[in-house]
Amino acid sequence: MDFDRVIERHQTNSMKWDAVSTRYGEEGLWPMWVADMDFQAPKPVLQAMEQLVEHGIFGYHTIPNSLREATTSWLKRRLNWHVREENIVFTPGVVPAIHHMIATFTKKGDGIIIQTPVYYPFYSLIEFNERTLLRNPLIEVEEGHFTIDFEDLENQMKKGAKMLLFCSPHNPIGRVWRKEELEKVAELAAKYQVLVVSDEIHSDLILTGKHIPFATVASSKGVEIITCMAPSKTFNLAALQLSYAVFQNKRLQKEYETRLTKQFVGVDNPFATAAAEAAYRYGEEWLEQLLNYVRDNIQYLKEWMKEHIPKIRVIEPEGTYLVWLDMRALGMDAKELETWLRKEAKLALNDGHIFGTEGEGFARINLACPRRNVEEGLSRLYAAYIKRK
Ligand SMILES: Cc1ncc(COP(=O)(O)O)c(C=O)c1O
Known part of the structure; x- marks a missing residue:
C-alpha cells in the first residue's frame, strides 16, 4: 500500500474535508481534525x-x-x-x-x-x-x-x-x-x-x-x-x-x-x-504498514517541532494516530489559541478544550495522512508562528 499517495477527498461528502468550513466557521482550512484517515482501506475490503x-x-x-x-x-x-x-x-x-x-x-x-x-x-x-x-x-x-x-x-x-x-x-x-x-x-x-x-x-x-x-x-x-x-x-x-x-x-x-x-x-x-x-x-499486513507509516509521521512531527517551534510540546502517543500538542507556552488563552489556529494558521485541529477544561491550551492533530499533508499543515503553523513572533 502506498501511504504517500494523496487521494483527493474534497467533494466526497467527507466530514473532515467538506464540512470543515461549516464546523469551524472559516474557509480554506487545512483539515487535521476528526479521527479518520486519508488512506484507502485495504484492497480486500x-x-x-x-x-x-x-x-x-x-x-x-x-x-x-x-x-x-x-x-x-x-x-x-x-x-x-x-x-x-x-x-x-x-x-x-x-x-x-x-x-x-x-x-x-x-x-x-x-x-x-x-x-x-x-x-x-x-x-x-x-x-x-x-x-x-x-x-x-x-x-x-x-x-x-x-x-x-x-x-x-x-x-x-x-x-x-x-x-x-x-x-x-x-x-x-x-x-x-x-x-x-x-x-x-x-x-x-x-x-x-x-x-x-x-x-x-x-x-x-x-x-x-x-x-x-x-x-x-x-x-x-x-x-x-x-x-x-x-x-x-x-x-x-x-x-x-x-x-x-x-x-x-x-x-x-x-x-x-x-x-x-x-x-x-x-x-x-x-x-x-x-x-x-x-x-x-x-487486513493484517496493511495494518502493520499503516502503523509504521504513522510512527514515521509522529517522529517527523517531533523532530520538526523541536527544530521549528520548540515552544509547542508534542505529547508522544503510545497508541492512536492522534497527537496531543501542548501549546500553552505560546501564551494564548483557549479562545485566542482557537482563533489563531483558524484565522492565522488556517488549520483545523481539534481544540483541546472540547476534551475538557484540562485541554485548554492544547490541540489534537491527526497524523493518519500522507506525509505531504503533514508538511502542508506544519508549514501553515510555521507561517503563523513567525508572523506572531
Ligand atoms: C475513544 C473513541 N470512541 C469512539 C469513537 C467513535 O466511535 P464510532 O464512530 O464507532 O461511534 C472514537 C472516534 O474517534 C473514539 O476516539
Missing part, C-alpha cells in the same frame, strides 16, 4: 464491497456467523484474547453503543466517571442521559507521561459512581495502559461495584508497547466489564458504522440485547459486515 455492488440487491441484512468467527480470531491473533462468538453484540457505532449502555445499566442522576481530558462525546452522552458527570483528571507524573490519579479515582467512586467510561488506549492523551494500571482500576471498580465500560476502539493502533484488553485483567478481580471495539478506526471504515460489544456477564448481555432489539438498533448494512470481515481476515 474494497473487493468485498465491489462484490456486493455486482450482486446489486440491498435488502434487509443479517449478521453472518463468518463475521463473528473472523472477529474472534482477530482478537485471539492480535490481542491473545479468547472471546466466545456468542458473547459479541454488534452495534452501529461505539458512541451509540455506549449511549445504550448508559441507558440500560444506570439510572437518572447516577454518577459516571470519565478520565479527562477525554473523547468529547462522553460528556454529551452522560449529560444527555441526565447522569452525573464525575471527573477523574489524568495527571502528568513526569515530562509527557500521563497516568491515572488513583486516589482521586477512588474518591470519585466513593461518591457512589455506577459506571466508569474507560478509554483504552486513551484519546486524546495516547496512553496505552499498562497491566499494573489496569489492575488498580479493576481493584477499585470491584471494591466499589462500578461497572466498567471500556472503549477500546483504538486497540489495534498500538505504536509502542502492547494493548491489554481490560476484560482480561478485570475478570479475575470480580469486576463487571463490557468492552467496546470496532474495525472502524483500524481500517478507516467509520462511515460504515459497525462496532461491537464484548460481554463477560450473560445477564448484562441479555438486558442489553433486549434493549437493542426492542428499539430496532442493530447493524443492518451488508457493506459494513462484508468490509469488517474482509478487514479482519486479510
